[in-house]
Amino acid sequence: MPAKExxxxxxEATGPMGESSPLKEISVRTVETTKRIDExxxxxxxxxxxxxxxxxxxxxxxxxxxxxxxxxxxxFMGPSGCGxxxxxxxxxxxxxxxxxxxxxxxxxxxxxxxxxxxIDPVVIKRRIGMVFQKPNPFPxxxxxxxxxxxxxxxxxxxxKLIKEIVEESLEGAGLWEExxxxxxxxxxxxSGGQQQRLCIARALAMQPEVLLMDEPTSALDPIASFKIExxxxxxxxxxxxxxxxxxxxxxxxxxxxxxxxxLGEMIExxxxxxxxxxxxxxxxxxxVSGKFG
Amino acid sequence: MSxxxxxxxxxxxxxxxxxxxxxxxxxxIIDKIVSIFxxxxxxxxxxxxxxxxxxxIKNGIAAFNWDFITGRPSAxxxxxxxxxxxxxxxxxxxxxxxMIGAPIGILTGIYLSEFAGNGPFPNxxxxxxxxxxxxxxxVMGIVGYILIVLTLGSFSVWAGAFSLSxxxxxxxxxxxxxxxxxxxxxxxxAGHALGIPKWKITLFIxxxxxxxxxxxxxxxxxxxxxxxxxxxxxxxLGTSLFFTGFNSPVxxxxxxxxxxxxxxxxxxxxxxxxxxLFLIMLVLxxxxxxxxxxxxxxxxxxxxx
Numbered sequence: 001m002p003a004k005e006x007x008x009x010x011x012e013a014t015g016p017m018g019e020s021s022p023l024k025e026i027s028v029r030t031v032e033t034t035k036r037i038d039e040x041x042x043x044x045x046x047x048x049x050x051x052x053x054x055x056x057x058x059x060x061x062x063x064x065x066x067x068x069x070x071x072x073x074x075x076f077m078g079p080s081g082c083g084x085x086x087x088x089x090x091x092x093x094x095x096x097x098x099x100x101x102x103x104x105x106x107x108x109x110x111x112x113x114x115x116x117x118x119i120d121p122v123v124i125k126r127r128i129g130m131v132f133q134k135p136n137p138f139p140x141x142x143x144x145x146x147x148x149x150x151x152x153x154x155x156x157x158x159x160k161l162i163k164e165i166v167e168e169s170l171e172g173a174g175l176w177e178e179x180x181x182x183x184x185x186x187x188x189x190x191s192g193g194q195q196q197r198l199c200i201a202r203a204l205a206m207q208p209e210v211l212l213m214d215e216p217t218s219a220l221d222p223i224a225s226f227k228i229e230x231x232x233x234x235x236x237x238x239x240x241x242x243x244x245x246x247x248x249x250x251x252x253x254x255x256x257x258x259x260x261x262x263l264g265e266m267i268e269x270x271x272x273x274x275x276x277x278x279x280x281x282x283x284x285x286x287x288v289s290g291k292f293g
Numbered sequence: 294m295s296x297x298x299x300x301x302x303x304x305x306x307x308x309x310x311x312x313x314x315x316x317x318x319x320x321x322i323i324d325k326i327v328s329i330f331x332x333x334x335x336x337x338x339x340x341x342x343x344x345x346x347x348x349x350i351k352n353g354i355a356a357f358n359w360d361f362i363t364g365r366p367s368a369x370x371x372x373x374x375x376x377x378x379x380x381x382x383x384x385x386x387x388x389x390x391x392m393i394g395a396p397i398g399i400l401t402g403i404y405l406s407e408f409a410g411n412g413p414f415p416n417x418x419x420x421x422x423x424x425x426x427x428x429x430x431x432v433m434g435i436v437g438y439i440l441i442v443l444t445l446g447s448f449s450v451w452a453g454a455f456s457l458s459x460x461x462x463x464x465x466x467x468x469x470x471x472x473x474x475x476x477x478x479x480x481x482x483a484g485h486a487l488g489i490p491k492w493k494i495t496l497f498i499x500x501x502x503x504x505x506x507x508x509x510x511x512x513x514x515x516x517x518x519x520x521x522x523x524x525x526x527x528x529x530l531g532t533s534l535f536f537t538g539f540n541s542p543v544x545x546x547x548x549x550x551x552x553x554x555x556x557x558x559x560x561x562x563x564x565x566x567x568x569x570l571f572l573i574m575l576v577l578x579x580x581x582x583x584x585x586x587x588x589x590x591x592x593x594x595x596x597x598x
Contacts, residue, residue: 097485099410126488136479140501150487153497199483206487 045070045240046091046210051105053086053095060086061103062264068210068257073232073241075255075272077248079292083264084244085133088212091242092128093121109210126154129203133215135195137187137202143170144183146198150206165205173201174231193224200231211235213243217250229254248288252276260284349570356567366533366549372560376568378535379549382450383575385536386529386545387519389454394461394518395511401462402469402507407495419470425463433459434524442528448542453529457518464517468510472503508587512580519576522547546572 046068053061061083068074076084089095090103093114106113114124137146145152147166156162166183170176175197179190187198196216203211213232217225232241232254245251251258252272259269260283268275268284279285286292360375367374401418409415437456442448476499484494500507525531531548546568553565 092486094482094485097482122485122488122490124488125486130486132479132482132486134479136477136483138480138483138498138502140498140504149484149498150489153484153487153489153493202483202487 043070044068045110046242047106047108048087048091049106049108051087051090051103051107053083053090053103054101055086055098056100060264061090064105064266066259066266066269068240068242070240071236071238072256073236073243073254074257074259075251076242076244076259076261077246077251078261078267078287080246081263082261084246084261085214086264087261088214088242088244091210091212092125092130094125094130096121126150126206127208128210128212129206129208130212131196131199131203131214131216134219135192135199137190137195137198139186139188141187142184143179143187143190143198146187147201147205150202154206165207166201169201169205170198172204172235173197174227174234175201191224193220193227196220196224196228197231200228204235208239210240210242213241215244215246218246225250248276248290260287262287346573349566349573352563353566353568353570356563357570361564361567362571365535366553369556369561370558372558374564376546376549376564376571378533378544379546379568380571380575381536382529382543383519383546383572385543386450386453386457386525387515389450390457390461390518391511391515393454394458394514395465397458398462398465398514399469399507399511401466403473403495403500405466406470406473407491407499422463422467425459426467429523430456430460430521431523431527433457434527437524438527445540447540448528448530450529450536450539450541450543453525453543453545456524456528457521460518460521460524461514464514465507465510468513469503469507472506472510473499475506476502505587508583512583515579516576519572519579520547522551546575 044067048064048066048068051061051064052059064087076087078084086095090105091107091114093103095101095103104115106115108114109124109127112119114121114128138149141149144166147169148162151162151165167176167180170179175194178194179185179198187195190198196219200211200216217228220228229250232243235241236256243251243254255272257270258272258275260267260275260279260281262283268279268281270280275284276288279288360373362375362380363377364373364375365377366379401422405415405418409418433456436459437452441452441455445451480502481494481499484498485491489498525545525548529545529548530542531544531552532542533544536543550565550568550572553561553568556562
């Protein structure tokens with residue numbers, strides 16, 4: 001069973017290459033499989049290099065290094081206060097917006113260091129979407145305007161294009177069917193789960209390359225959570241997803257890779273299966289087996 | 294040993310429960326007393342308010358006719374005439390003061406809540422705001438007199454509007470700051486996460502979410518300045534003529550009420566009551582209208598906190 005699991009993503013990866021002879025496919029598979037045992041990455045979308053972060057004088061992250069795979073879901077997990085939310089907020093330079101907070105190190109997105117002095121932190125956020133713990137639609141805006149806000153307020157004027165993107169994004173977030181007849185109603189009128197999917201649609205409308213999700217289901221009931229998880233599976237085909245969760249089952253369900261953090265340090269990082277079944281560190285083993293956290 | 298502690302625990306539980314039952318009875322009585330006291334206070338507060346309203350309506354309604362609202366005041370001691378110039382003057386001076394004071398006050402409030410933080414400069418601004426809110430309005434009149442009346446050489450609409458806007462600015466800026474602060478930070482963060490520049494987030498998301506509260510503050514301050522008398526004596530002076538220009542004196546309702554009520558004639562006294570009634574109604578209509586406007590335009594959607 002585990003062997004099958006490891007092969008599956010590989011066939012996906014080779015899929016777009018077209019029809020190959022079964023023999024060739026097998027040989028590719030074996031080569032890929034052996035290669036992928038130690039080095040699970042397909043292509044790194046984001047590399048985190050030596051990130052340190054502080055709140056005032058308290059260090060929240062200690063020298064984090066990580067490679068995030070493209071078009072896959074990566075989960076950050078760990079007990080409360082371990083720095084997983086801080087880390088995800090460092091990835092779109094949101095962390096430093098908190099008064100007294102600072103961060104240094106490198107986060108390289110497609111070869112560009114987003115902490116470089118020449119990079120405008122506002123612009124970088126347009127490429128990296130974010131979904132928050134509590135659904136936070138804009139209170140005065142309709143459903144349509146909520147999704148269109150990012151485009152409109154960033155200077156997109158083409159109404160037809162905005163309309164298309166709004167529909168596309170709502171479809172992408174699995175909300176279109178539920179709201180297509182009430183796009184002009186306030187976004188606040190939706191249920192919690194719908195609001196969260198509205199927030200996902202709002203992030204998708206910006207056509208991001210990376211989507212950061214900060215405990216997106218912690219304020220939702222199990223059914224709404226399940227829908228969000230389904231969505232992650234859909235979205236990761238075209239999008240690099242990083243999800244923070246304190247729910248281990250959720251990490252196991254949605255993530256291809258998982259990182260376990262504790263007290264601001266990265267304890268272990270690897271394929272989700274490996275983290276859960278063959279953790280290398282004792283702390284990870286204790287966490288995933290529910291002995292603390 | 295363990296049996297002993299268990300016994301002890303059970304004993305404690307019984308003691309605590311007994312105490313709580315006793316307390317609950319006491320709490321109920323205190324609860325009643327406090328709510329009766331509160332209701333009594335409300336009644337006490339409402340009595341003068343309603344009696345003023347009743348008195349103003351009873352005495353003032355007799356003065357009302359078309360000529361009273363549109364006509365010019367008659368010569369002292371003669372019956373008839375109206376408060377037309379005063380109504381016109383109040384609308385012009387208060388309108389102008391709002392046009393000067395509301396934007397400055399709102400922008401100050403936005404600056405204080407969204408951009409300033411807690412440095413010595415913004416804290417100084419906050420401190421002076423508070424001082425200015427507590428300042429007697431006659432001081433604003435003196436400021437207007439010295440800065441504008443003496444400079445331009447005559448009592449004028451400008452001077453009146455300037456003085457009234459000085460009263461308005463600290464009120465509006467405080468209300469704006471407080472209202473915008475209530476908007477949850479997650480809303481701003483959502484904007485930042487979309488890569489929207491900060492000024493646009495402030496203007497189109499934060500400010501828009503707070504606008505119904507800010508409008509309430511503006512209405513309150515308009516009501517406040519519409520009733521000011523002291524600063525107007527020193528700036529617009531008052532006249533029995535209709536508006537002739539922004540550089541000349543003009544009349545205003547509070548001034549007219551004061552002039553009429555200080556005359557020893559009964560017709561003038563009645564007219565003073567009538568003018569007071571008109572002023573109250575004007576403020577009432579204005580606040581209701583602004584509130585309806587805010588609701589219709591969908592601004593009043595409350596932010597979930």
